[in-house]
Amino acid sequence: MKMNKTLRTLLMWLPSVIITLFFVPNALDKILNSSQTDKIVANSSIMIATGVFLLxxxxxxxxxxxxxxxxxxxxxxxxxxxxxxxxxxKPYEVAILIVMATIFASYIRKPQLFHPKQEV
Structure with a gap:
């Protein structure tokens, strides 16, 4: 019984950890390497603010x-x-999948947020 609960918790958090492993390095790259010239916004303070926003x-x-x-x-x-x-x-399909995976990971961890409240 203890193993089932541990496995359930691990599987519940796995999508969130994977999403985190995408966003945190992206944010750190925006903060530490803020002088990227190939971006739409080349202002380094906006890049740093975006990195902090992501974190x-x-x-x-x-x-x-x-x-x-x-x-x-x-x-x-x-x-x-x-x-x-x-x-x-640029190819945008992967970015769409990341949006969907973020919402899916949230749903896996807390499905009651996505269900409307039943009025009695």
């Missing part, structure tokens, strides 16, 4: 009480990235 959003995504806000912020950010990739003519 804060990822932290909110991992914390159960703020999972909905964190998921919304990460999905919104990646939706903007999808539009930027479409505008630049």
């Amino acid at each position: 804060v959003s990822t932290g909110m995504f991992l914390y159960n009480k703020t999972i909905l806000i964190g998921t919304s912020l990460l999905a919104l950010y990646m939706t903007f990235i999808v539009f930027i990739h479409m505008y630049k003519g």
Whole structure:
């Protein structure tokens, strides 16, 4: 019985960890290498602010009480990235999958957030 609970918890957190392993290095790259010239916004302070935004959003995504806000912020950010990739003519399918995976990981951890409240 203990093994089932441990396995369930591990499988429940696995998508969130994978999403985190995408967003955290992306955020650190934006903070530490803020003078990227091939981006739409070449201003280094905006890149650093975006990196901090991603770190804060990822932290909110991992914390159960703020999972909905964190998921919304990460999905919104990646939706903007999808539009930027479409505008630049780059492949955008992976970015769409990341948006879907972020929402899916949130749903796996807290499905009651996605169900409407039943009125009695």
